[in-house]
Amino acid sequence: MSSSTDDVARAGAPARGRSLHDRLLSWPPVVLGVAGTLLFLGVWELVPALGLVPAKYLPPPSETLGIFARNLTFVDFWLAVWDTLRGWGLGLAFAASAALVIGLVIGGSGVLRRLTHSTIEFLRPVPSVALIPLAVLLFGFDLESKLMLIVYAAFWQVLIQVLYGVADVDPVARNTARSFGLGYLARVRHVVWPTVLPYLMTGLRLGAAVALILAVTAELVIGNPGLGREIALAQSGGATAPMYALVIATGLLGVLINVVFRAVERRALSWHPSVRAEVAS
Amino acid sequence: MRALRSVFYVVALPAALVALWWLLTLGSDSFWVPRPGELVSTFREVWIGPRFMDDVVPSLTRLAVGLVLAIALGILGGLAIGSSRVLRRLSEPVLEFFRAIPPPVLVPILMVLVGVNDTMKVLVIVSGAVWPVLLNTIEGVRGIDEVLSDTAKSYGIHGTSRITMLTLPAASPNFMTGIRQALSIGLILMVISEMFASSSGLGFTIVQFQRSFAVTEMWSGIVLLGLIGVLLAGIYSFVERRVLRWYHGLKEVEQSE
Structure with missing residues (x-):
């Protein structure tokens, strides 16, 4: 695949001498996406069938996807999904609202921003998994230990974006609002909020992905109820195919969360130039 | 002043x-919260000594090997997939799915596939950290300015020199963002793989302290992990400032216009 064929295609593929690459390019992207997925599943099916990896360790998709489909009819599976999603949602909501309020307060004042900068830059890279032992000591298997990890991890993602957003507020707009006598809350509502919203949405999307990672991690390592614990149980019980089926379920959950948050982002920002330009083009 | x-x-x-x-x-x-002085002296006792060589260095070595592999794979794969529209469309759904899998669930899978050993721990780091680098590189290659790309072509820049002179630099702001995400995911996975399946390493040691209620020692481990995170972030921003100096300069010029 040379990069030059790509450029030819971009310029409109000439009719004569169309290579395989150009012909594939004329297919609708969805078809190619499906083809790629089938190709991946085909390779996965072949690897254990040819004995490259024993089927005991890598069960083929025909078996794994069957178990995944059967899982969908089990109440226990949906209870595990619910446990994971509940921790994820509560943690994200708490982290996001705290980060939004704190971000608006800190970002609104130059002194506070400079005072907290070093502390934030120091605490942010601390890996939240470092808190696992502490969470276990404090809360054991309860929901709180999971929430503690999720909130810590998601909080920084949202806070940083809110701080960027507040810093991006147009000084002319802010001074105009002030000279028109808008109070603090009115300024936050009418000047700061519209600027911060796109940043907040980015922070929420990043935070949502991180919150899911930490929810599953807590279940896997600490043993809080949820999909992660089911995976750990399947693994220690030697139930390899069910384990793969559960991993697929967590992946699909991740995809779903991504899609939902992108949709929410587009809705909430439909007025924003970046989204309007995207629709127009 | x-x-x-x-x-x-x-x-x-x-x-x-x-x-x-x-x-x-x-x-x-x-019992739960040590005094500052106590914590500092415990930190020195616990981590500066034989344990540094036995637990800290092997963990950090695995982290470094895993990250280097993930970054190399991510950039190479990203260049290949990014420069072909067909490959991009073929691989998009599968890559989106792999990116969405929470990386820690790869630990039990790799335990089954590879067994419990150093290779597994490195592979866990690679398999989690590769996605942000890969997807950001693809995005960067895709977004190359068309004028630049056409100019390079009309000057007869092809093959390797095209990659080193055009594609790689143009994608570098993107893959540097990916690398930053990869660093924090890599550190998380290093700890988890050791907590979940190991008899040595930082993650294992800290969980041991917690299980034996050695609270001050456990806190010192948390502090050490935090320091490693801060150190990684520091190294990253140092490297980023050098690699992307041209980019930050460009943006400043654009903003001042």
Whole structure:
């Protein structure tokens, strides 16, 4: 695949001498996406069938996807999904609202921003998994230990974006609002909020992905109820195919969360130039 | 005077927090929260000594090997997939799916596939950290300015020189973002793989402390992990400033217009 064929295609593929690459390019992207997925599943099916990896360790998709489909009819599976999603949602909501309020307060004042900068830059890279032992000591298997990890991890993602957003507020707009006598809350509502919203949405999307990672991690390592614990149980019980089926379920959950948050982002920002330009083009 | 003020801004809040911590633990003999002095001396006892070579260095080596592999694979794969529209469309759904899998669930899978050993721990780091680098590189290659790309072609720049002179630099702001995400995912996975399946390493040691209720030692481990995270972030921003100096300069020019 040379990069030059790509450029030819971009310029409109000439009719004569169309290579395989150009012909594939004329297919609708969805078809190619499906083809790629089938190709991946085909390779996965072949690897254990040819004995490259024993089927005991890598069960083929025909078996794994069957178990995944059967899982969908089990109440226990949906209870595990619910446990994971509940921790994820509560943690994200708490982290996001705290980060939004704190971000608006800190970002609104130059002194506070400079005072907290070093502390934030120091605490942010601390890996939240470092808190696992502490969470276990404090809360054991309860929901709180999971929430503690999720909130810590998601909080920084949202806070940083809110701080960027507040810093991006147009000084002319802010001074105009002030000279028109808008109070603090009115300024936050009418000047700061519209600027911060796109940043907040980015922070929420990043935070949502991180919150899911930490929810599953807590279940896997600490043993809080949820999909992660089911995976750990399947693994220690030697139930390899069910384990793969559960991993697929967590992946699909991740995809779903991504899609939902992108949709929410587009809705909430439909007025924003970046989204309007995207629709127009 | 100005230098003094900026030092004050950096130090004031951390100093106030430590002072508060010191004051609050002064009278109490809490089992859960050690005193600052106690924590510092425990930190020195626990981590500076044989344990540094036995647990810390192997963990960090695995982390480094895993990250280097993930970055190399991510950039190479990203260049290949990014420069072909067909490959991009073929692989998009599968890559989106793999990116969405929470990386820690790869630990039990790799335990089954590879067994419990160093290879598995490195592979866990690679398999989690590769996605942000890969997807960001693809995005970067896709977004190359068409004028630049056409100019390079009309000057007859092809093959390797095209990659080193055009594609790689043009994608570098994107893959540097990916690398930053990869660093934090890699550190998380290093700890988890050791907590979940190991008899040595940082993650294992910290969980051991927790299980034996050695609370001060456990805190010192948390502090060490935090310091490693801060160190990684520091190294990253140092490298990023050098690699992307042209990019930050360009953006400044654009913004001042």
